[in-house]
Amino acid sequence: MAGSGTGVVQGATRGLTANATIGLFVRLKLRLIAGNLRGDLARQLGFAFTVALAVIVAAGGFFMMSLLRFGSPDLARDVGIIAFTMIFLSWAVVPLLLFGVDDTLDPAKLALFPVRSGPLTAGLFAASATGAWPLAGLIVMAGAVAGVARTAQGAVLGVAAVLVLFALCLVTSRAITTGLSGVLRSRRGRDLLAVSAILVVLALQIPNLMLNQGLSADPEALVGSVAAMMRWTPSGMAAHAIADGGAAGLAEVAALAVLVALVGWLWMVALRRALVTTDASTQAGGKVRRSRGVAGLLPDGPVAAVVAKDLKYARRDPRGRISWLAAIMVSGVISYSLTQDSELPSTLATAVGPACLGALVMGMQSANSFALDGRALWMNAVVYGSGRALRADLAGRHLAVALLAGPLIALVSIVTAILSGTPIWAVPAMLTAWGLFAVALGVGAIISVLCPYTAPERLNAFTGAAPGQGGVAFAGALLAMVVSSVVALPVVVPVVLGLPWASLAALPYGLLIAWAGRRMAGHIGYARFPEILSAVSRPT
Amino acid sequence: MADSVRTQGLFKRFGEQVAVGGVDLVVPKGSFTGLVGPNGAGKTTTLSMITGLLRPDGGVIQIDGVDVWQDPVVVKANIGVLPEGLRLFERLSGRELLSYNGQLRGIPKAEVDRRAEELLKVMDLVEAADKLVVDYSTGMRKKIGLAAALLHNPAVLFLDEPFEGVDPVSANTLVEVLRRYTASGSTVVFSSHVMDLVERLCDWVSVMNRGRIVAQGPLAEVRGERGLNQAFLDLVGVRNGGGEGDGLSWLGAAQA
Incomplete structure (x- = not known):
C-alpha cells in the first residue's frame, strides 16, 4: 500500500x-x-x-x-x-x-x-x-x-x-x-x-x-x-x-x-x-419575569404585541440599552452646557432648545425602526398582508418609543427650565419638544422603509451598520435629521422667537405628521417589505 | 387529489448566479412532502419565495389555488413558516415569542395563551418557557420555531431544514407533532439533506438540483427499487468518489 x-x-x-x-x-x-x-x-x-x-x-x-x-x-x-x-x-x-x-x-x-x-x-x-x-x-x-x-x-x-x-x-x-x-x-x-x-x-x-x-x-x-x-x-x-x-x-x-x-x-x-476549562458560554441564563407591563393595558392585537416586544427590546437588547443611554446622556450634556453658558442671555430659547435637541436625538432612533428586529423581522413579514397591517406595526413601534421618550423629554424640559431660572418655561418647552418628537417619528417611519439597514449585534466604534451599508446609514440619519427639523420649523420657530402660546399647536401638528408618515410608510413599506427584510438581515 | 402548493416557472437570480431556474413544484393536499437536494440546489430560495419572504424574478406561486403575491392576506393567514437559520426574536422568552406571534395574527390573548401553553408542553419546553430565546440550544430553537409556526393552525406548513442540528429526542418530538398535524389532512413541506428521515416520514418527494426540480412524485415512485439515498445520488449525478487511487493513501492506521 x-x-x-x-x-x-x-x-x-x-x-x-x-x-x-x-x-x-x-x-x-x-x-x-x-x-x-x-x-x-x-x-x-x-x-x-x-x-x-x-x-x-x-x-x-x-x-x-x-x-x-x-x-x-x-x-x-x-x-x-x-x-x-x-x-x-x-x-x-x-x-x-x-x-x-x-x-x-x-x-x-x-x-x-x-x-x-x-x-x-x-x-x-x-x-x-x-x-x-x-x-x-x-x-x-x-x-x-x-x-x-x-x-x-x-x-x-x-x-x-x-x-x-x-x-x-x-x-x-x-x-x-x-x-x-x-x-x-x-x-x-x-x-x-x-x-x-x-x-x-x-x-x-x-x-x-x-x-x-x-x-x-x-x-x-x-x-x-x-x-x-x-x-x-x-x-x-x-x-x-x-x-x-x-x-x-x-x-x-x-x-x-x-x-x-x-x-x-x-x-x-x-x-x-x-x-x-469547558466552554460554559452556551449554558442557559436566567429566566425573565412574566408580566405584560404597559402593553397589558392596550386592547388585544398586533399594536399591543409590537409595543410589548419593543419595550422589552429597549431593555434587554444591548443595542436598545445603548441607544437609550446615549440619548439620555446627549440630552443631559446639551441641557447642561447650554444653560451653563453665562455669556448667553437667558431667553425662552435657552429653555426650549435643549428639550428640542433631546427630542430630535431620541426621535432619530426611529429612523431605522426595523433594525433591532433584524433577522427576526420575517415573523412580521409572514403575517402582514396589507399596507394597513404594516401601519399598525409602525404605530406600535411609535407608541413604544413615545412611552420611553415622552417622560424623558418632560424631565429634560423641567430640569432645563429650572436651570435657566424660569421654571414655568418647562411647559412650552415640553409641548414643543413633544411635537418635534412626533414629527421625527413620522419622518423616521418613511426613512425606515426607504433606507433600512442592519444594526450589527457587535457594536464597534467605526460603524453602526453592516459592512457595505455605511452609506445608507449615513444618508438615512442625515435625511431624518434634516427633514424632521425642516418639517418641525413652523411650530418650533415661533416658540423660540418668544411666543410661548404657539407651543399649544406643536403636539397636534406633530401627531398629524406622525400619522401621515405612518400612512405613507405603510404604503411604501408594504410594497417593498421583502427588500426591507433583506436589508435588515445582512450578515455582520 | 387537489394540489396544496403549485409553482410554475419560478425563477430567481442573484447577480449573475441563477439560484432558481424555472421550478415547477407540485405538492398534493394533505401530503408530507420532502424537498431534497444538495447544498446550493435552491431549496431555501424556493421556500422563501413561496412563503412571500423573497420576491421572485418570474413565475407563479399558488397555495390552495390562491396566488401568493396577488392575494397575500388569504395566503399568509393559511401558512406557517419555519425559515432557515433559526432567525427568531432573540430577546423574547419562548412564551413571549409565541404570545407575540399569536397576537400579531389577531388571535385573542386568552386563546393565544391557551394554545401556547399546550404547545410548550408538547414541545417539552415548559421549563425553558421563561428563558430568553438567545440562550436556547439549536433543538429548543427549532421546537419553539415550529410551535410559533403552528400557533394559528395553518393549512400548510413550510419548514426549512427543521431537523438540522437537532438532537434525537427533540427530533422525535418534532416528528410526532408533524405526523399528528398531517394526519388531520394538513400539508407539510420540508427541506432536508437527511435521506433516511425523508424516506421514513414523507409520502411525496421533490428532488432539486442546480435550481431545478429533477424528480417529483410519490416516494415509492421516485425511489424505485434503489432506496432514496441511491436514487438521490443518481439523480444529482454524483461520481463515485472516495475510493482507492484518489489520494488520501496516508489516511488510516499506520502500516509501517
Missing part, C-alpha cells in the same frame, strides 16, 4: 518549539490581517483607512513626542508619563472590545492544537506585536525617547524602557483577554461589554472636560498634577526612567522587567486554565 514506506505514524506530532510557534503565529496574524483585503470594496476601503490612520498616528505621535525636546525637562517628563499611561490603558481596554474580531485572542480556538503552553505563549506574544496598531504604539513611544531623554544614558535606558513597557502592554492585554475569555464568550458577558463600551466612550470625555476646565487656569500645573497621579504606575515609571537616565531609572526599568515576568506568568496560568 502506498505510504507504508514513509513511516508516517497516526497522530504524529513532535510538538512545536517556541521559535516555530512564533513564526507560525506571526504568519497567522498577517494572514488574518490580509484577509481583510479580500472582502468587498467597503471592507477593503475600511482596511485601507485603518492602516492609513495607524500610519498617521505613528508619524504624528512620534513627531509630537520628539517635540518635547524643546520643552522644559519637567514638562517633557510629565507629558511622557501621561502619554505612556494612555497607551498602556488602551492596550488593556481595546483588545477587550475587539474580542471575537481578532481570532488569535480567543484561547478556545487554540485548545485543540498540540502545542505546549510555553511555546504557545511565545507565539501569541509575537502575534500581539504584529499589526499596524501595535507598531504605531511602539513608534509613538519611541518618539518619547527622542523627546524626553536629556542624556545619552537616558536615551539608552529609554530604548530599554520603551521595549520593556511594550512587552508589558502585550502581556497585560493578553492576560486580561485570556483571564476574561470565558466571560467574554458568554452571552451575558458580551451584553455587558457592549454596554460598557459606551462607558469607555464617556471616560474618553473626561480628559477633554478636564482640559477645558484647566486650560483657562494653568495648563502646565494641570499636566503636573495629572502626571503626579500616574507617577508610580508602570507606564509612569517607564517615562520617568527615560527622563532620569540614572541609577533610579535603571531600577525602574528593572522593576518593570520583573513586572513583565510576573504578568507573563499570570497570563500563562490563565492560558493553561482557559485551555482545559
